[in-house]
Amino acid sequence: MSASRDDIMKELGLTPVWRLRGAPAAEPAAAAPVAMAAQAPDGEPVTVRVLPKVVPLDARAQGIVNMEWPQLKESVAGCVACPLHKGRNKTVFGVGDEAAEWLFIGEGPGAEEDAKGEPFVGQAGKLLDNMLAAIKLKRGHNVYIANVVKCRPPGNRNPEPGEAAQCEPYLHRQIALIKPRLIVALGKVAAVNLLKRDAAVASMRGKIHQYQGIPLIVTYHPAYLLRSLPEKAKAWTDLCFAVDTMRGLQSGKAAPM
Numbered sequence: 269m270s271a272s273r274d275d276i277m278k279e280l281g282l283t284p285v286w287r288l289r290g291a292p293a294a295e296p297a298a299a300a301p302v303a304m305a306a307q308a309p310d311g312e313p314v315t316v317r318v319l320p321k322v323v324p325l326d327a328r329a330q331g332i333v334n335m336e337w338p339q340l341k342e343s344v345a346g347c348v349a350c351p352l353h354k355g356r357n358k359t360v361f362g363v364g365d366e367a368a369e370w371l372f373i374g375e376g377p378g379a380e381e382d383a384k385g386e387p388f389v390g391q392a393g394k395l396l397d398n399m400l401a402a403i404k405l406k407r408g409h410n411v412y413i414a415n416v417v418k419c420r421p422p423g424n425r426n427p428e429p430g431e432a433a434q435c436e437p438y439l440h441r442q443i444a445l446i447k448p449r450l451i452v453a454l455g456k457v458a459a460v461n462l463l464k465r466d467a468a469v470a471s472m473r474g475k476i477h478q479y480q481g482i483p484l485i486v487t488y489h490p491a492y493l494l495r496s497l498p499e500k501a502k503a504w505t506d507l508c509f510a511v512d513t514m515r516g517l518q519s520g521k522a523a524p525m
């Protein structure tokens with residue numbers, strides 16, 4: 269389905285129309301429990317559940333840092349490194365162009381994402397797709413979308429620091445494999461986890477931060493924008509800033525500050 273630009277603007281609560289300036293019109297994560305056949309002392313066959321070995325975070329991170337896409341996906345799919353795995357239906361690895369210039373990072377899956385195994389497919393996802401369309405981007409085309417955590421936090425609460433820490437090596441590896449030109453952190457959870465700095469989104473927007481040498485811009489989370497109409501105009505400002513920054517990066521000029 270393709271929405272017109274006016275539909276998108278309406279959806280974002282930003283009519284009259286926004287315009288782009290100058291735009292022509294090794295070590296896998298702990299494995300899942302394995303069932304094994306064994307024999308009881310009386311000779312009766314029993315099934316023993318072998319609990320996964322809990323691999324220390326540093327050792328896990330060292331294994332993950334060299335994984336290629338297939339191994340990384342497999343490792344996420346079987347991950348039991350934090351308690352979030354207990355409530356999940358599907359892991360939500362990330363979606364899009366694995367060589368994208370644009371990387372959008374959210375917080376963690378909600379109910380719809382958990383059911384489908386794809387990030388941002390609920391209401392917030394629709395708004396994200398419209399935000400992308402407003403800057404002439406499309407999910408999967410030069411865009412990758414990922415989250416800080418790959419399993420749904422119960423009740424859509426924020427991921428706990430320990431949960432985010434266990435998932436961090438996966439996101440790091442995704443970023444290293446994608447090598448995006450620009451990262452857009454969607455909301456405070458993404459910004460704080462990537463920048464290791466506890467600050468409000470309001471104070472982090474409008475600047476070019478760095479994530480391991482990659483420029484990073486912070487904007488509001490689409491779910492927050494759905495609840496807070498006035499911030500949509502600010503999100504549009506952030507998207508324009510991101511587009512200007514990307515143009516600067518593509519042309520090899522220093523990114524604007």
Ligand code: URA
Pocket residue numbers: 374375376377378381386387388389390392393415491
């Ligand atoms: N919110 C997020 O941060 N990520 C999703 O995938 C969905 C909603």
